[in-house]
Amino acid sequence: MSVPAWQDQLFDTIKRAGISQVGYVPDAGHTRLIERCKADPGICDVVLTTEEEGVALAAGAWLGGARAALLMQSSGAGNCINMLSLMRTCRFPMLMFITMRGEWEEFNPWQVPMGSIVDPVMKLCDAEVYRASEPGEVKGIAERAVRQAYGDERIVAVLLSQQLIGKKVWTK
């Protein structure tokens, strides 16, 4: 039996978790998930100018009794570092879904420096870090991340491997 597309698994997880604010910087890998969030009247989609805005957004959401998630590409992880200190100091839940660049079949070498350090950087920020590389494991990992973020008030980063997302097409 085939599993649903990984983006749809993440969307279903977001809905099951009662997440009502989704912050994002437009990203090719997350396109389908962003479109589904935008189409859902129960989700306020918040397009950001930089990823750290989404961290602060999630803090405000939780102060007001709502749940937020942040979608980003690996290059955005570095933009979040100082703002994640807010989440750690106050124990705010922080759920991040990060599409990876700079690894499998990467065409653009400029993506490599940040992409290659997302995992250790997030761990240094006191995040739990998970990685999904196969469609069959996305749902389980995402559900676990939700429990940890909102149940334990933790910072959780789910890395979505470039292999899962697929190659970016550079020439058409």
Added chain:
Amino acid sequence: MSLNRRAAMARLVAGRGDDLLVVPGLGSTTWDLAAAGDDPRNFYMWGAMGGTAMIGLGLALAQPDKRVAVITGDGEMLMGLGSLGTIGVQKPGNLAVIVFDNAVYGETGGQPSHTQNDVDLVAVARACGISACVDVRDEADLEDLAARLKRLKETLFARVAINADEPPRVLPEKDGVELKQRFRAALGLKA
């Protein structure tokens, strides 16, 4: 002629009511808010520079029946200018972003900020799609701002020209977990 920061803060939160939630920026505006009187509906900031307006946005979207006032400094706002664009896209009717502008970084020794030169925060906010933007220069303007905040129904941006003096610090609670829990409890949420 510019305004006294402590008096301006006190005026904005006077008789605030249970429906006003206040997020000050790190540094002086947090001391100003603490000096105006502690309240569990204040979420004092001791860090996260550049994030105050976005905390206000997340809160305003989560609590549409409350009024949310972000009251921060010019340096803190300059670090998160992009968030004015993000707020301009969302336009929550219950959010006010108020910037106490003394054109210096007071906490670090009074170095000039961009607003001492040609950067105009009111013009930036307007260009970001926030239609209600006001420049507060005197007591009458402040009274008008306080009245607008009381009956807030569209996204509001205000720049308040304040003196560059530094009143004695009034330090509020700094335990972030405690600040979060008491804020949520005041809204009837599980701490």
